[in-house]
Amino acid sequence: MAILEIKNAELSIDNKKILKGLSLNVNEGETHAIMGPNGSGKSTLSYMLAGRDGYELDNGSITFDNIDLTPLSPDERSNLGLFLAFQYPVELPGVSSTNFLREIFNSRKKYLGENELSHLDFIKFLRKVAEDLSIKDEMLKRYVNFGFSGGEKKRFEILQMALLNPKISVLDETDSGLDVDALKIVSEGVNNLKDKKNAVVVITHYQRLLDYIKPDIVHIMSDGKIIKSGDADLALYIEKNGYSEILNEKS
Amino acid sequence: MVATTETINQVKTTTDKYKYGFSTEIEVDKAPKGLNEDIIRFISQKKDEPKWMLDWRLEAFKKWKRMEKPNWAKVSFPDIDFQDIYYYAAPKAKKKLNSLDEVDPELLKTYEKLGIPLNEQKMLAGVAVDAVFDSVSVATTFREKLSEVGVIFCPISEAIKNHPDLVKKYIGSVVPVTDNYYTALNSAVFTDGSFVYIPNGVKCPMELSTYFRINEKNTGQFERTLIVVEDEGYVSYLEGCTAPQRDENQLHAAVVELVAMNKSQIKYSTVQNWYPGDEQGKGGIYNFVTKRGKCLGENSKISWTQVETGSSITWKYPSCILMGDNSIGEFYSVAITNNAQQADTGTKMIHIGKNTKSTIISKGISAGKSQNTYRGQVQIQKGAYNARNFTQCDSLLIGDTCSAHTVPYINQHVSNAKVEHEATTSKISEDQLFYCMQRGLDAEQATSMIVNGFCKEVMKELPMEFAVEAQKLIGISLEGSVG
Ligand SMILES: Nc1ncnc2c1ncn2[C@@H]1O[C@H](COP(=O)(O)OP(=O)(O)O)[C@@H](O)[C@H]1O
Ligand SMILES: [Mg+2]
Numbered sequence: 001m002a003i004l005e006i007k008n009a010e011l012s013i014d015n016k017k018i019l020k021g022l023s024l025n026v027n028e029g030e031t032h033a034i035m036g037p038n039g040s041g042k043s044t045l046s047y048m049l050a051g052r053d054g055y056e057l058d059n060g061s062i063t064f065d066n067i068d069l070t071p072l073s074p075d076e077r078s079n080l081g082l083f084l085a086f087q088y089p090v091e092l093p094g095v096s097s098t099n100f101l102r103e104i105f106n107s108r109k110k111y112l113g114e115n116e117l118s119h120l121d122f123i124k125f126l127r128k129v130a131e132d133l134s135i136k137d138e139m140l141k142r143y144v145n146f147g148f149s150g151g152e153k154k155r156f157e158i159l160q161m162a163l164l165n166p167k168i169s170v171l172d173e174t175d176s177g178l179d180v181d182a183l184k185i186v187s188e189g190v191n192n193l194k195d196k197k198n199a200v201v202v203i204t205h206y207q208r209l210l211d212y213i214k215p216d217i218v219h220i221m222s223d224g225k226i227i228k229s230g231d232a233d234l235a236l237y238i239e240k241n242g243y244s245e246i247l248n249e250k251s
Numbered sequence: 252m253v254a255t256t257e258t259i260n261q262v263k264t265t266t267d268k269y270k271y272g273f274s275t276e277i278e279v280d281k282a283p284k285g286l287n288e289d290i291i292r293f294i295s296q297k298k299d300e301p302k303w304m305l306d307w308r309l310e311a312f313k314k315w316k317r318m319e320k321p322n323w324a325k326v327s328f329p330d331i332d333f334q335d336i337y338y339y340a341a342p343k344a345k346k347k348l349n350s351l352d353e354v355d356p357e358l359l360k361t362y363e364k365l366g367i368p369l370n371e372q373k374m375l376a377g378v379a380v381d382a383v384f385d386s387v388s389v390a391t392t393f394r395e396k397l398s399e400v401g402v403i404f405c406p407i408s409e410a411i412k413n414h415p416d417l418v419k420k421y422i423g424s425v426v427p428v429t430d431n432y433y434t435a436l437n438s439a440v441f442t443d444g445s446f447v448y449i450p451n452g453v454k455c456p457m458e459l460s461t462y463f464r465i466n467e468k469n470t471g472q473f474e475r476t477l478i479v480v481e482d483e484g485y486v487s488y489l490e491g492c493t494a495p496q497r498d499e500n501q502l503h504a505a506v507v508e509l510v511a512m513n514k515s516q517i518k519y520s521t522v523q524n525w526y527p528g529d530e531q532g533k534g535g536i537y538n539f540v541t542k543r544g545k546c547l548g549e550n551s552k553i554s555w556t557q558v559e560t561g562s563s564i565t566w567k568y569p570s571c572i573l574m575g576d577n578s579i580g581e582f583y584s585v586a587i588t589n590n591a592q593q594a595d596t597g598t599k600m601i602h603i604g605k606n607t608k609s610t611i612i613s614k615g616i617s618a619g620k621s622q623n624t625y626r627g628q629v630q631i632q633k634g635a636y637n638a639r640n641f642t643q644c645d646s647l648l649i650g651d652t653c654s655a656h657t658v659p660y661i662n663q664h665v666s667n668a669k670v671e672h673e674a675t676t677s678k679i680s681e682d683q684l685f686y687c688m689q690r691g692l693d694a695e696q697a698t699s700m701i702v703n704g705f706c707k708e709v710m711k712e713l714p715m716e717f718a719v720e721a722q723k724l725i726g727i728s729l730e731g732s733v734g
Contacts, residue, residue, distance in 0.1 A: 074688035094704030
């Protein structure tokens, strides 16, 4: 069953067309990878999906579980089960990480009509999830993303993903800035969350992430469109030959 | 956004209904409107005061008549007609309700949002409290506990009668009668307020806030509070309440005086949530307060912490006079203005003694069409060798129609003193809002979270039991400001 359907998405920022008729279908259980040169519009796509202000579609449609996403605010989309791991996670000075996590966790529970966890139960649960991602207690006492290293920020994104247990997760360059060990931990975290009912879309420059998170389908994005899709071998091909050949073949 | 309009409507109904919720009074014992010597005699007589107190009031009145209203604060409001005010009204008994079912549900919703425990909700709403939580007996227990260690804690009118020497010695010693227009007025007509005396070496065994929580406090129009802490004593005092408060008196002009002796410490926290008026500010309270502490003794310390969210107009500068060598003054403030609110607040740190230190952390948050001004003065007088001040003054704007102003005054008369001032103004960032909302928080939860983060340094100074409520209060104050 399709979770996400993007049809002919067109979007401009400051009167400049960024997405130029992009289509993408993601079904339950699938892992997709989107690769493409810098500036091709990958992050723009992720913001558009998440409903960021100023990233409204000019044309086209997006549906999530057959619900039209376009009129929904970012929090409403999140509640449906859409998660975005940011390429550049945002610092929230003064907001303790633990409190933030508890707030978003309980807010999700509330939306789902499930019981919120008491402070103590939440802490226990959080400790366990954090441990699997090699996140130390000390880090959870700091302010959200504040003074976190690049790798810490990325792990913190996946920690939030684990707490919210979304239906579809878009990971925007979650691999950048990670060393091999961290990459393994993060990938394992993502793989552990994967099941037959949810889906993952990883946006990446590098094939190396795809050694750990195995994609079912790989898309090449260029200049606001998906220009080629294939299986995992497409990523290997790009790794070896670069984008130029595919781009040339298109134009 | 749909959710936001809903909330605005909800806030509207809540505020509309405050009027209803709080105006159920029975019988009023009022002096006629207006101010003259006879009214002051009437007040003094009603309070059964000794002659010296009456004389003091009359003297203050004489001086007040010759004074001019201050107009330097960055607030504007229609002229107050001081002859159109009642200066004496006996405490009004609120109609007792039998259960929370009789209380306005919107008001209960606000209490619930603040996380106020059920029994306290009853107290605040004027519902008869059940036997398990008998406020009178709890209050009595507290009173006994305090007197065991020699702490005096009573209404100022009682102290005038029972502890005249102490009151005589200290009243007006920190805030002179003629300090400003409103202090002179207050000195002439004050009727309510508290007196606290902590003897030598006594650490007050409980937060005096705890006491207020269970003992409904009658906040008056012209309150007068005096706190004196002797050598090595300590007290933490909390004034106000997170629950919204309405009052039919539009003008409030309180005076608070603190005196700290050698090695003593006073922690004074305020949560102010007076009715701010409607979106245009109509009907809101004018809160003109003079608060000042004197670190008279060496190594003494006075900390002011305030969370100001209410009032139509706030005009308030809790200050410290650092006389004793090595004394410390602190000011931590969060001032939130929304809709048409105006706040002009800040502090004065007057360094007189050697090695005196002061810290000022001010967080101003403006939303709606509001005005938020920080006005701070740091004065290093001759002889205040090695004095230190650190001031950090941050403003956060929500939306495009509000404004924030920072007005620091620094007078330095000593070469080896060190005064540091940092100021920032930022807008609530789209990035931060989007990030929080992507995690499922709605615009108001997200704003509240970010703003609370912004205020963290101040909030952590609040007594524990209030910090959580105050956090929620910040969220509630900003409702309807985003979306
Ligand atoms: N806020 C913005 N304002 C103007 N141009 C932008 C903005 N964000 C992105 N762009 C432009 O949109 C294009 C796509 O950017 P982006 O989505 O970040 O690409 P990618 O993530 O694939 O590197 C780039 O040309 C970039 O300069
Ligand atoms: Mg990008």
